[in-house]
Amino acid sequence: MSTTVDASLMRHVNKRTVLGLLYQEKAISRSDISRTTGLNRATVSSLVDELIADQFVVEVGTGRSSGGRRPIILQFNTETGYVIGVDVQITHVTTVLANAGREVVFQHRRNIDAMAAPLDESALTRLIAEEIAVVKRVCPPSPHGLMGVGVGLPGLVDHQRGKAIYLPNLGITDWNVRDSLAAFESLPIFVDNDANCGAWSEYLSTRVPHLIFVNAGIGVGAGIIINGHLYRGAGGLAGEAGHHAISPTGDDCHCGNIGCWEQYASERAIQHSLAAAGALMPDILPSDFVDQCVREADAGNPIYLAAFETLAQHLGVGLVNLLNLFNPTAVFLSGTLAEAYHLMQPTLASIVETRAMFMNRHIPVTPASSISVALGAAGLALAQSIALLPTVL
Amino acid sequence: MSTTVDASLMRHVNKRTVLGLLYQEKAISRSDISRTTGLNRATVSSLVDELIADQFVVEVGTGRSSGGRRPIILQFNTETGYVIGVDVQITHVTTVLANAGREVVFQHRRNIDAMAAPLDESALTRLIAEEIAVVKRVCPPSPHGLMGVGVGLPGLVDHQRGKAIYLPNLGITDWNVRDSLAAFESLPIFVDNDANCGAWSEYLSTRVPHLIFVNAGIGVGAGIIINGHLYRGAGGLAGEAGHHAISPTGDDCHCGNIGCWEQYASERAIQHSLAAAGALMPDILPSDFVDQCVREADAGNPIYLAAFETLAQHLGVGLVNLLNLFNPTAVFLSGTLAEAYHLMQPTLASIVETRAMFMNRHIPVTPASSISVALGAAGLALAQSIALLPTVL
DNA sequence: TGACTTCGTATGTATGTTAAACTAACTAAG
DNA sequence: CTTAGTTAGTTTAACATACATACGAAGTCA
Numbered sequence: 001m002s003t004t005v006d007a008s009l010m011r012h013v014n015k016r017t018v019l020g021l022l023y024q025e026k027a028i029s030r031s032d033i034s035r036t037t038g039l040n041r042a043t044v045s046s047l048v049d050e051l052i053a054d055q056f057v058v059e060v061g062t063g064r065s066s067g068g069r070r071p072i073i074l075q076f077n078t079e080t081g082y083v084i085g086v087d088v089q090i091t092h093v094t095t096v097l098a099n100a101g102r103e104v105v106f107q108h109r110r111n112i113d114a115m116a117a118p119l120d121e122s123a124l125t126r127l128i129a130e131e132i133a134v135v136k137r138v139c140p141p142s143p144h145g146l147m148g149v150g151v152g153l154p155g156l157v158d159h160q161r162g163k164a165i166y167l168p169n170l171g172i173t174d175w176n177v178r179d180s181l182a183a184f185e186s187l188p189i190f191v192d193n194d195a196n197c198g199a200w201s202e203y204l205s206t207r208v209p210h211l212i213f214v215n216a217g218i219g220v221g222a223g224i225i226i227n228g229h230l231y232r233g234a235g236g237l238a239g240e241a242g243h244h245a246i247s248p249t250g251d252d253c254h255c256g257n258i259g260c261w262e263q264y265a266s267e268r269a270i271q272h273s274l275a276a277a278g279a280l281m282p283d284i285l286p287s288d289f290v291d292q293c294v295r296e297a298d299a300g301n302p303i304y305l306a307a308f309e310t311l312a313q314h315l316g317v318g319l320v321n322l323l324n325l326f327n328p329t330a331v332f333l334s335g336t337l338a339e340a341y342h343l344m345q346p347t348l349a350s351i352v353e354t355r356a357m358f359m360n361r362h363i364p365v366t367p368a369s370s371i372s373v374a375l376g377a378a379g380l381a382l383a384q385s386i387a388l389l390p391t392v393l
Numbered sequence: 394m395s396t397t398v399d400a401s402l403m404r405h406v407n408k409r410t411v412l413g414l415l416y417q418e419k420a421i422s423r424s425d426i427s428r429t430t431g432l433n434r435a436t437v438s439s440l441v442d443e444l445i446a447d448q449f450v451v452e453v454g455t456g457r458s459s460g461g462r463r464p465i466i467l468q469f470n471t472e473t474g475y476v477i478g479v480d481v482q483i484t485h486v487t488t489v490l491a492n493a494g495r496e497v498v499f500q501h502r503r504n505i506d507a508m509a510a511p512l513d514e515s516a517l518t519r520l521i522a523e524e525i526a527v528v529k530r531v532c533p534p535s536p537h538g539l540m541g542v543g544v545g546l547p548g549l550v551d552h553q554r555g556k557a558i559y560l561p562n563l564g565i566t567d568w569n570v571r572d573s574l575a576a577f578e579s580l581p582i583f584v585d586n587d588a589n590c591g592a593w594s595e596y597l598s599t600r601v602p603h604l605i606f607v608n609a610g611i612g613v614g615a616g617i618i619i620n621g622h623l624y625r626g627a628g629g630l631a632g633e634a635g636h637h638a639i640s641p642t643g644d645d646c647h648c649g650n651i652g653c654w655e656q657y658a659s660e661r662a663i664q665h666s667l668a669a670a671g672a673l674m675p676d677i678l679p680s681d682f683v684d685q686c687v688r689e690a691d692a693g694n695p696i697y698l699a700a701f702e703t704l705a706q707h708l709g710v711g712l713v714n715l716l717n718l719f720n721p722t723a724v725f726l727s728g729t730l731a732e733a734y735h736l737m738q739p740t741l742a743s744i745v746e747t748r749a750m751f752m753n754r755h756i757p758v759t760p761a762s763s764i765s766v767a768l769g770a771a772g773l774a775l776a777q778s779i780a781l782l783p784t785v786l
Numbered sequence: 787t788g789a790c791t792t793c794g795t796a797t798g799t800a801t802g803t804t805a806a807a808c809t810a811a812c813t814a815a816g
Numbered sequence: 817c818t819t820a821g822t823t824a825g826t827t828t829a830a831c832a833t834a835c836a837t838a839c840g841a842a843g844t845c846a
Contacts, residue, residue, distance in 0.1 A: 002414060002430045005406045006834055007801040010398040014803085017395050031824055037395045040804050045825065068823025069811040156752070210627040222718075226619060227786075233720025234603040237752050244714035245748075248640050257713060257748045320650060321637035325615075325718065327626025355638075355650045359549070359630050393620075399803055400832040407834085424793055433835050438794060461792020462842040 011047075012388075014039060018047045019388045022057055022076040023101075024207065029063060029071030048074060055080050055143040056100075056388065078103055081144030083385065084135050084187075085378025086128055086151045087194060087371070090169045090218045091287035091336070095131040096371055097139055098378040100386065102204060106138045107371060111287040121175045129184035147385035148188040150377030151177060152197035154219055156237055162191045165237075168254055169218050190381045194373045195239060195334075199223025200230055200383075200392065201376030202332045202368060210328040213368065214241065216315065217335035218286075220262040222322065229393045242266070246317050264314035267336060273307035290336040297343050311337070312344035316351030323352065323360040334368035341367040404440075405781075407432060411440045412781045415450055415469040416494075417600070422456060422464030441467060448473050448536040449493075449781065471496060474537030476778065477528050477580075478771025479521055479544045480587060480764070483562045483611045484680035484729070488524040489767040490532055493775060495597060499531045500764060504680040514568045522577035540778035541581040543770030544570060545590035547612055549630055555584045558630075561647055562611050583774045587766045588632060588727075592616025593623055593776075593785065594769030595725045595761060603721040606761065607634065609708065610728035611679075613655040615715065623785045635659070639710050657707035660729060666700035683729040690736050704730070705737035709744030716745065716753040727761035734760040 017037055022028060030048055034041045051057040058077045062070040078101025087094040091113065097106040110131060112119065119127065132149055139146050155167035162178025178189045199213035203225045213223040220242030224231040232238055242262035243255045250259025263269065270293055297304035319331060333341060353361050369375075383392050410430055415421060423441055427434045444450040451470045455463040471494025480487040484506060490499040503524060505512065512520065525542055532539050548560035555571025571582045592606035596618045606616040613635030617624040625631055635655035636648045643652025656662065663686055690697035712724060726734060746754050762768075776785050 002410050003406060004410055004430050004432050004834095005398065005403040007403075007803095010400075010403050010833095011802065013396060013398045017397055021395060029824075037397050039397050041825065042805085042827080043803055046802090065812050066823070067813055067821085069809095069825075071824060156750075226624060227622075229620075231619060234722040235720050235752050237750075238718065238720035240717040240720070240750055243717045243750055244637075245639060245710055246641065248710060255717075255750050257717075257750075317638055317641060321714075322718075324633040324636045324648075324650075325631065325715075327628050327631035327633070329627040357549075357630075357633055357636055357648050357650075359628050397803095400834090401803095403802090404833065422793075434794070435796080435836085436834055439833090458843050459792070460790080460844055462794075464793060 014043065015047050015050065016388045018044060019051055019056060019076070020390060022051075022074060023389060027060070027063070027073045027075060029073060031071055033074075051388075056386070076101060077143075079140070079142050081142050081147045081385070082139050083147050083378045083381040084132055084149040085197070085374040085376065085381065086131060086149065087197070087374035087377060088124070088128065088151065088153050088170075089194070089336075089373075090154065091289075093127065093131055094371055094374040095135050096374040096378055097135045098375060098382075099142075100144075100382060102201075102375065102379060102382070104371065104375065105140070106135055107374070108134060113286050118171055121172055121180065124170070124172070124175075125177075125180040125184070129181060132181075132185055132187075144385075146187060148190060148381035149181075149185065150190045150192065150197065150379070150381035151181075152192055152194035152373045152377040153177070154194045154215070154217075154221065156240075157191055157193045157196075159190070159192045159196075159232070159236060162189060164191070188381070188385070190377075190384055192377065192380055193221060193223065193239070194377075195221040195223035196230055196232070197223070197376030197380060198332070198334050198368060198373040199225050199376070200379050201372040202330075203228065203230075204376075204379050204390070206330065208329045210326065211330045211332065212322055212326060212328045213332045213334060213372075214319070214322075215335040215373065216265055216333065216337040217290075218267050220266050220318075220335075224326065226326075228390070232393065241318065241322060244318070244321065246314065246321070261314070261318040265311065265318055265337075269311050269314060270307050273310055274303065277303045277306070279303045290339050294340050294343065297340070305343070308340055308343040309347060311340075312347035313351065315344065316348050317355070319348070319365060320352060320356045320360075323356045323363055327360060328363060331363060331365045332368040332372070333365060334370075334372055338367045338370070407436065408440050408443065409781045411437060412444055412449060412469070413783060415444075415467060416782065420453070420456070420466045420468060422466060424464055426467075444781075449779070469494060470536075472533070472535050474535050474540045474778070475532050476540050476771045476774040477525055477542040478590070478767040478769065478774065479524060479542065480590070480767035480770060481517070481521065481544065481546050481563075482587070482729075482766075483547065484682075486520065486524055487764055487767045488528050489764055489771055490528045491768060491771040491775075492535075493537075493779065495768065495772060495775070497764065497768065498533070499528055500767070501527060506679050511564055514565055514573065517563070517565070517568075518570075518573040518577070522574060525574075525578055525580075537778075539580060541583060541774035542574075542578065543583045543585065543590065543772070543774035544574075545585055545587035545766045545770040546570070547587045547608070547610075547614065549633075550584055550586045550589075552583070552585045552589075552625070552629060555582055557584070581774070581778070583770075583777050585770065585773055586614065586616065586632070587770075588614040588616035589623055589625070590616070590769030590773060591725070591727050591761060591766040592618050592769070593772050594765040595723075596621065596623075597769075597772050597783070599723065601722045603719070604723045604725065605715055605719060605721045606725045606727060606765075607712070607715075608728040608766065609658055609726065609730040610683075611660050613659050613711075613728075617719065619719075621783070625786065634711065634715060637711070637714065639707065639714070654707070654711040658704065658711055658730075662704050662707060663700050666703055667696065670696045670699070672696045683732055687733050687736065690733070698736070701733055701736040702740060704733075705740035706744065708737065709741050710748070712741070712758060713745060713749045713753075716749045716756055720753060721756060724756060724758045725761040725765070726758060727763075727765055731760045731763070
């Protein structure tokens with residue numbers, strides 16, 4: 001932790017601050033930048049000149065005068081380069097092509113049914129490589145080109161080595177994703193946990209400094225942003241919220257614990273409720289399971305309504321725990337269960353309002369977009385590719 | 394978040410890095426500093442000169458030669474100034490006088506029995522002021538003198554305004570500690586949650602970058618260090634681990650939640666166990682309660698042994714949740730229940746080893762010193778007083 | 787004794803930010 | 817339509833700081 005600063009780092013930091021501001025605001029002048037950063041106008045001019053030379057920034061005409069010379073409007077050059085993001089879930093893979101401004105240029109979803117027909121590592125590698133190839137074909141030319149690929153995976157990930165340590169619901173252990181993909185793809189590959197990707201995506205969109213992103217589908221995981229940085233923990237494996245126990249008497253979990261949140265707040269819990277009510281749906285593809293259940297509940301089927309009610313209660317209990325522990329600014333709900341948000345929202349809200357500590361009772365729990373994990377994976381790749389953009393950590 | 398750097402900040406950061414290194418190492422030369430920080434020898438010399446002029450650093454003779462001129466050994470001047478730390482618990486108040494090197498020069502403990510004879514805010518203010526006055530009298534003269542007072546409180550604290558928002562077990566709401574004490578004491582007053590103080594203390598001692606400090610007594614709270622910084626959450630009220638639920642069927646808690654960890658992992662839980670076994674101890678001072686229980690258990694009394702066993706199990710379940718959520722490097726156990734550490738250790742260890750996720754199974758759970766909260770409070774005051782020392786956030 | 791090593795300092799240079807002067811371009815009052 | 821005032825952006829000089837280099841001091845070792 002011995003941070004030292006010299007002139008070049010000083011300039012780098014200031015340059016990053018300027019580009020960061022340009023990245024947030026859609027139209028801003030040199031003068032505006034000087035005012036909001038506190039940097040001298042001359043310094044800003046010099047930094048902007050370099051950013052323009054690097055094609056990260058473009059001048060786009062002049063703005064309105066406020067009593068003097070009209071300002072030159074600057075913008076982050078969203079088309080300076082592109083990244084690919086891949087969200088690997090148990091039931092489907094979502095791939096996006098995003099420009100440097102995190103605008104989605106192309107997206108593709110492919111259902112898989114890993115639970116019915118398990119995919120081994122090499123099959124999954126090929127599948128991801130195929131998806132990348134598909135997206136790659138539609139990537140427009142740009143100054144920095146296609147800069148990298150981010151992959152979000154549902155389980156324990158060693159993001160530094162680019163390895164999946166344990167993906168319980170895919171039945172995969174110790175899979176070196178980066179090296180495997182390198183056989184098909186020469187682009188830089190970045191790998192991370194899916195909830196981490198989602199959290200990063202929501203942070204970049206909202207700039208909320210402390211947030212929790214809960215990905216609830218077949219498993220449950222959380223991504224945690226603290227002070228604008230992704231919190232990874234000492235071993236890089238924080239946020240296993242799905243394996244915090246909410247009951248001392250629950251079922252044994254594969255993780256070794258008893259009564260894990262994941263047992264009560266995942267698709268499994270719905271199946272459990274349905275089975276208990278004698279209403280199993282055996283001939284449905286896993287990738288359509290939640291969809292079908294939501295449809296039944298929306299149609300008024302009381303068994304399904306009750307199942308979602310129970311689910312919402314358990315989801316709420318765990319959420320309250322996270323609120324009291326982390327005291328965040330916002331919570332985002334993602335994964336297949338987010339499709340049932342409208343069914344669970346009233347119960348969820350009422351549990352948070354009654355059971356969280358008073359300062360946490362009005363923290364909003366909102367659904368995330370279905371592509372936020374893929375977009376976040378792309379965003380992580382972007383952050384690694386352009387050193388001047390906001391750092392992950 | 395628009396960080397800008399200029400020459401003076403650059404120098405400040407480098408100076409802090411140098412002083413930080415001197416603060417950690419007990420004997421180090423300019424040359425050593427240059428090597429470990431990467432700063433140029435000339436730069437180090439210049440920075441050290443200023444630090445010596447400020448009396449933060451002293452030259453203490455020469456070291457052994459390694460084939461050339463002998464180095465001049467530098468040391469952080471632990472006697473450059475002093476701070477006071479106060480740990481306010483329900484049953485006692487601990488006050489320490491520490492020098493700038495966090496060495497305890499004097500300490501004093503005073504039992505109170507706030508539960509039996511409740512103290513109101515003004516009585517508590519006077520009590521703290523008295524304790525400060527006692528300690529102040531033994532403070533030796535020094536270049537920077539007595540720099541400030543840190544106060545750790547068991548409950549929700551607004552550290553920025555120096556206010557206690559809610560201290561449930563003391564029955565106090567909205568108490569402006571800083572202003573109240575200002576009537577008695579002109580020193581700068583810094584207020585924080587007790588577990589935050591403890592966590593900061595353990596961080597400064599161990600330099601473990603990710604750690605959790607659990608303060609378990611009549612209440613339960615956690616202080617969280619993330620990446621060498623105290624994590625306070627969005628509203629400054631994170632770490633309310635005592636109010637994360639570990640059972641859906643437990644008692645109602647004053648916080649609004651059901652089945653809070655605090656119901657199962659505090660002194661209350663022992664009383665509950667004893668009552669259930671028909672072995673209440675009504676005529677004991679609250680400040681001696683745990684002491685007495687430990688003595689009974691150590692003497693082999695099966696009712697007390699069973700009570701601690703149950704307590705350890707519940708403590709363990711909550712700890713596992715924290716491990717899986719935060720993936721820390723170490724956990725420190727403090728508060729009155731830490732006195733029963735030897736009784737609970739085997740159960741605690743076995744629960745962590747079996748129920749935590751595999752990467753968290755060998756995270757050490759060790760007892761903290763009984764003065765770590767007071768020392769941490771002093772440390773927070775120190776960090777605020779000397780801007781060149783490690784920052785809290 | 788003499789060559790070599792290491793520590794710490796002195797001096798000049800490179801890099802960067804800032805302050806101030808300056809030009810460009812606009813608004814608004816008379 | 818002129819003129820004063822304002823705002824945006826650039827140029828120039830001054831200043832702060834870290835670094836490279838050279839050097840003296842003080843040791844080691846053959």
